[in-house]
């Protein structure tokens with residue numbers, strides 16, 4: 319029981335992050351720039367979003383006409399079902415409504431739909447959202463929300479991070495288009511990496527300068543540097559957008575220097591003045607410690623940081639694998655426990671020999687140049 323409570327507390331902390339309006343605006347702008355009709359005639363579902371606080375719902379409702387949407391559906395999760403136990407109070411908007419129900423407000427999720435100019439003021443916007451209680455608690459995995467998913471064309475949200483794997487499977491299984499926020503480290507998951515490798519999913523346009531800001535009831539628990547007292551927001555460097563909607567940035571090739579020029583002129587001390595790039599001991603691959611140091615003229619396998627995916631251009635590179643997984647075919651060597659007490663760790667990672675000793679490296683994406 320104590321353990322359950324701990325897990326719930328941890329999950330609650332992972333799940334309650336509210337996305338900023340301008341981050342959504344910037345990201346969605348990139349898809350519209352690539353294809354101005356990307357949302358035209360579409361039904362968009364936001365399955366973790368109460369318009370009272372979800373900027374996703376507000377942003378899409380305010381732009382309903384400009385985007386040419388057919389229908390916007392936004393559902394919220396019942397307060398009683400959340401891992402995060404708050405001192406929940408219904409809003410005046412809800413409690414003043416004739417359909418208000420004091421039991422349902424805590425036990426049931428809600429559904430908000432936008433299809434028409436309900437108020438008759440000549441425009442469709444957030445004030446035209448119509449709502450009712452769901453039969454269930456709004457769990458995205460429930461039959462009720464699955465039905466909404468099946469009638470939608472595009473799923474857009476920041477889902478609960480503790481359920482990211484399930485959430486992505488829920489979308490992919492239904493073959494839907496999507497734009498969702500997640501943690502960059504998720505790319506090493508066995509359910510996620512094949513989607514990236516096979517170009518079924520890619521990183522979105524991205525947060526400004528790679529900084530994702532969220533509001534969260536747990537903001538003050540974060541250290542200085544993550545929590546900003548002035549804004550009340552937390553900042554994360556490892557959050558990204560995952561999508562299968564096309565955008566322009568992913569078709570822009572990275573400008574690169576040759577291997578010789580990198581070794582002579584690189585701005586990174588790890589490379590400048592060295593005679594060569596390090597070679598892996600258990601992969602036939604060179605170590606490229608920074609994305610901007612990928613040599614333009616190397617034809618073999620290169621192991622690059624996973625943040626490379628933010629700059630990945632499908633036309634320029636081929637993705638082969640990721641070192642954190644045991645099942646990739648590019649591994650050339652296994653370490654035995656008889657020789658190395660940390661053999662299990664070494665076998666699960668890319669390894670470089672440093673001062674005669676094997677050193678396990680961070681997760682790396684294995685890539686090859688396409689155009690050569």
Ligand SMILES: C[S@@+](CC[C@H](N)C(=O)[O-])C[C@H]1O[C@@H](n2cnc3c(N)ncnc32)[C@H](O)[C@@H]1O
Nearest residue numbers: 333334335336337366395400457458476477478
């Ligand atoms: C990361 S927050 C993001 C909220 C909103 N999409 C945004 O970006 O501001 C995820 C929300 O999903 C809710 N949630 C947790 N589990 C859920 C589930 N199984 N089904 C639907 N929503 C869930 C959480 O309580 C939380 O409010």
